[in-house]
Amino acid sequence: MAGLDRCDSRVALTAGDPNGVGPEIALKALAVLPPEQRNRVTLFGPVAVLQKTATSLHLQDVLSSITLVSAGEMSTDFHVPGQVDPAAGRSAIESATAAIQACRRGEFDGVVAGPHHETAIAQAGIAFSGYPSLVASVCGLTSDSVFLMLVGGGLRIVHVTLHESVEIALGRMRTELVMAATQAGVLACQRLGVSAPRVALFGINPHASEGTLFGQHDAECTVPAAHALNQSGLSVSGPMGADVLLANHATDPHDLYVAMFHDQGHIPIKLLAPQSASAFSIGADVLLASTGHGSAMDIAGTGQAKPDALLRSLRMLLGLAPLLHSQASVS
Template sequence: MSDIIGITMGDPAGVGPEISVRALADMPPEDRARTLIYGNRATLEAAKAVAGIELDLADRVVNIDYDGAPLPWGQLSPVAGDAAFRFIQRAVQDAQAGRIGCIVTAPINKEALNAAGHHYDGHTGMLRSLTGAKAAYMLLASDRLKVIHVSTHVSLKDAIARATTERVLATIRAGNAHLKRIGVSAPRIAVAGINPHCGENGLFGTEDGDQIAPAVAAARAEGIDAHGPISADTVFHRAYSGGFDLVVAQYHDQGHIPIKLVAFDTAVNVSVELPIDRTSVDHGTAFDIAGKGVADHGNMNSAIAYARKLVSGGSR
């Protein structure tokens, strides 16, 4: 596996260009030599100017041109949405060819992406399509809390329908394999219930007993240290306090709210079960501060550090 990290610049009108060049400037020379930015050279030079940093981008940029670069900061545009897609498309091609070991994505704007004709619900769906993967799971990782999701960008009604025994079991397996890969020898996995108090023996719904409990039992039969379903109002606190290494959340907000509460600026978004490795910042394009030189690149640094861990860990 290549040890080169490929940062995709994200939406050119957002904070992605700035946090990308800030992160590159912060790196020691040996790490910078193992990092590429997939984006637009003119936009990255503009981001350097607003950030007030000196940085030689020579040989560190895989340049992809688009009309009007650099675009105005903070303005939604289908041109920017298409450019963001093409940055990712090129990085995926290079990852599949073994030229880079992990993609680190800066934020994209879903509205701009769809306005450009790229109809995805976000990075994970796009990467699944570009790689031909059958499945991909969103894992949010912080020092004290890690969460993997059974479903993400769907309505709550659809999320409940998707919490089938098969899908919950597949999510448990994916989370278990990923934690082993990053060095957790025997992951302790908690599976959140979907109804209040896990349905209270059918008083508030039967999905926990009918769909989730059988998945946990099947995982345990395979030797996975899985527990649940556990009421969602307590399971995240138990994991944060050290009781579990990973929580399986049944839907987007169930997992996102607790981790953004405890690790808003440091949590890393990791795509699990893709044929390539990808990490990401866990924030948006922040059009309101783009181009003002104030964007914080701490979350980008965390995503890059997680990527380095993946590429140094050997085979997938």
């Protein structure tokens, strides 16, 4: 992105699950950034674990060159790379919460959160269904007000529903929810520099229900959502089958796709950008970006983790100050 070095965005970076690759990729990403960008990043996480990780990677100079905020404190006695542990899950949530709160206070322009481990968080007794739900909770919003948008492989895909069974997701699928996800996605695109995004809605059922041959769901939900969104002045196509829309992306590209379910949006992104996708929590006053991959417990502590996805998210938010403070809105 042009002009990154001249931007003044301040970003809060969190270590994610300390038993996963989060601390490693955070330090490796910071090591790649030039000093003028690194100086605008503050790292939130368990200090003892970050110091131990920096030593193992020979990146003590990187850690000493940045502002470090102790959050989600975890003794190295309980730090076992690759082990799913409730203390590590709690640490990821505490560090992310502290970063989001600091962003809300105006100390930062955005948050980049390291990868979490949902089982570890669940074992800690914390209700959690992904970073969007955490952003909603900290910002005092309902859980269906903040959505996940994946960016990678030339695609931007916002998800109407996320970490829940298809049965539960289908049960709460409403025109208003599809519209809210789309509008949040459009505003996020505008923040990312796409002023008038072309949007396409995936259908709920195969072939967007083929009229009503495969059910009434699209007729009752996505079709009226598309109509209302177009009436509001947005450029929205569909609903159509996700397979058709994605197959035609090369010849008829859209700036934003709206997936109804988790796998509709995750599969194409992870196929095209398995290790480099960014995940945005959108719809709140705090813009949070994370990685499109998990905590990679199988390689945690081995030094093999690549920081590509986290680095991409950092670079995007570091270059967004004028857009984050603009008055772009959904028309």
